[in-house]
Every structure is written in C-alpha cells, then in structure tokens.
Amino acid sequence: MMSRPMVLVFLLLILIITSQFEWKQQMVSELDTSPSISQKQQQTSKREEIVKEKIILSQEKTIQRLNELVQTLREQLQQCRGNNDTINSTVTLTENVNELERHHILED
Template sequence: MVSRPIVLVFLLVVLIITSQFEWKQQLVNELESTARSQKHISNREELIKDKIILSQEKMIQKLNDFIQNLQQQLLQCRGNNKTVHSSGASLTSYISDIRRQHMMDD
C-alpha cells in the first residue's frame, strides 16, 4: 500500500489545486460583477448627458424665441420713431410756412 505521508502530500496538492480554481472563479465572478456595474453606470451617465443636452436645447430654443420677440419689438420701435420724426419734420415745416406767411403779411 501507499504510505501515509504520500497520501497526505497528495491530498494537500489536490486541496491546493482545487482552492486555486475556487479563487480564480471568485475573481472571475467579481470581475464580471464589476464590469456589469461599470456598464450600468456608463448607461446612466449617457442618459443623464442626453437629458442635459435636451434641456440645453430647450433653453436655446427659448432664448432664440426671446431674441426674435425683442427684434420685432425693436423694429416696431424704429417704425414708431420714424413716424414721430416725420411728423415732427412736417410740423416744423408747417410752423416755418406760417412764420413766412406772417412775415410777408407784416
């Protein structure tokens, strides 16, 4: 038969080899879990970035609408200003005509 120390050494070697397989399996499981977590985190980051981009696009659209509104108001003010100036010019010429006529009458 086989001597006792040889059997013990053999069992020890088997134990070491099987424990290494278990450690490797644990490491593989942990790495897979970490990879899944990182993928989940990166997916969430992408969703958050998309939401931020959509929010910024909405704000840009609102600002563009606001700018268009202000430009329309500016054009209206310029039109009103031209009307006032042209009315003022015709009033000035009317007053000048009256003064001329008054001077001629004197």
C-alpha cells in the same frame, strides 16, 4: 506501516492537490463576479449617458426659448424704430409748416 518519509510525501501531495483545488475554485468565483462588475459598469455608463442626454435636451430647450425671446425683442425694436420714424416725420412736418407760416406771415 508506512515509513515516515512516505507519510510526509503523501501528506504533502494531499496538501498540494487540495490547495490547487481551492485555488481553482477561487479563480472560478472571481470569473463569476467579473461579469457582474462589468454589468454594473455598463449600467452605470448607460445611466450617465441618459443623464447627459437629458442635460443636452434641457440646454437645447433653453437655447430655443432664448432664440424666441431674441426674435420677440427684435420685433419690438423694429416697432419702436417705426414709431420713432413716424414721430420724427410728424415733428419735421410740423416744424416745416410752422416755418412756412412764419415765412408767410413775414411776407404779409
């Protein structure tokens, strides 16, 4: 039979060896889950990029529509100015004709 200290040393060695084995297994399993976490982060990052791109495209479309509206309003303003110039010219011409008629009537 073995002596008591030898049995204790033997048990201690077995305990150390088994604990090392379990520790290595835990590390391997953690390393295995690491890529999975990294892949999830990459997928999340890709989704965020896609959402950002969609937001940017939406904003660009809105800006384009606003630019078209501004252009339409400018054209309408030009038409109004043209109409006002025509009306003002007609009024001025009418006033000049009336003044000439008055002047002609006064000369008679």
